[in-house]
Amino acid sequence: MPALDEGEYKIMARLIAQFIDNGIMLVAAAVLLRFYFKPEATRLYRKKWIPFACAFMILYSLVEIGLAYREHLQSRLPTRQELEKTILANNTVADSDLRYTSPYGYSILIPRGYAYTEFDSGPFSLTAIKGTSGLVVARHACRGALGKIVAETCGYLKQKNPTYAFSHQQSITIGGTPAIRTNVAVTKENGPVEGFILYFKTGNNLFQVMITCAAADFSDNKTAFESIIESLTL
Numbered sequence: 001m002p003a004l005d006e007g008e009y010k011i012m013a014r015l016i017a018q019f020i021d022n023g024i025m026l027v028a029a030a031v032l033l034r035f036y037f038k039p040e041a042t043r044l045y046r047k048k049w050i051p052f053a054c055a056f057m058i059l060y061s062l063v064e065i066g067l068a069y070r071e072h073l074q075s076r077l078p079t080r081q082e083l084e085k086t087i088l089a090n091n092t093v094a095d096s097d098l099r100y101t102s103p104y105g106y107s108i109l110i111p112r113g114y115a116y117t118e119f120d121s122g123p124f125s126l127t128a129i130k131g132t133s134g135l136v137v138a139r140h141a142c143r144g145a146l147g148k149i150v151a152e153t154c155g156y157l158k159q160k161n162p163t164y165a166f167s168h169q170q171s172i173t174i175g176g177t178p179a180i181r182t183n184v185a186v187t188k189e190n191g192p193v194e195g196f197i198l199y200f201k202t203g204n205n206l207f208q209v210m211i212t213c214a215a216a217d218f219s220d221n222k223t224a225f226e227s228i229i230e231s232l233t234l
Contacts, residue, residue: 013152016140020157020184020197020210092116099231100126104139105202108209109231111224125207133213133221135228142206147171149206150180150199163187174200175234185215194218196229 093115100116101107102125110116114135116128128135142149150169157164169182179200186193195212209232211225 010152010156013149014156016142016149016206016208017153017156017160020153020208021160094128102126102137104205104207105234106137106207107231107233108137109228110135111228131213132217133211133225135209135211137207137209140206140208141204142201143204146178146180146199146201146206150182154182157186161186163192174232177202177234181229184210184212191215196225198229198232200234202234 094110094112096112098110099107100110100118102118104125108126110128111130114128114130114133116126116135118126123138123140124136125139126135126137154164154166158166163186165185167183167185169180172179172181177200179198181196181198184193184195184197192215193212194215195210195218198209200207200209209229211228213221213225
């Protein structure tokens with residue numbers, strides 16, 4: 001299969017960057033939906049505006065990705081209704097630490113207390129939330145070199161939002177498969193966010209594993225986040 005040219009690398013990087021950027025918004029929507037059904041969350045329980053806010057965030061994310069990159073997507077994006085229905089109907093709270101095994105060949109830890117949703121089709125594979133913390137796993141058809149795609153993706157994100165900061169980037173292996181891990185920090189509309197992103201390729205699929213939380217909670221969650229990232233096997 002021919003290598004990507006410079007233009008194709010930029011297109012691929014921008015698509016992946018869009019999923020990272022909007023993944024934070026999807027997690028925020030999932031968190032709000034969870035609080036909507038949680039009586040002890042008195043400030044948010046059954047507030048009428050929450051489903052509309054969630055629908056807007058989900059729709060905005062999907063439309064922004066779809067309109068800009070529709071010709072480059074290898075799998076159909078879920079509609080807003082499909083994604084919202086999946087989150088509401090299939091959200092399961094882990095009663096104890098569990099190991100989730102994906103049909104796409106990866107396995108990852110979901111700690112006790114996380115509410116997780118697996119997706120049957122499309123580029124989203126898994127989401128899991130707890131408090132302000134969120135895990136998103138996405139999959140893209142990609143035949144480019146991992147290091148170059150990651151470099152282009154980070155550069156585009158910083159160009160789009162100068163508050164993006166990437167640090168402690170490491171080249172690692174997961175069961176012999178090359179991977180790249182980096183710390184990420186960014187200020188979004190709902191405040192500063194920190195976390196980790198892990199990239200790896202299997203065949204012609206590139207996976208991005210992103211786990212983030214509100215920056216104020218990062219120090220409390222850092223050890224748990226590292227355990228999740230380090231638990232991934234192929």
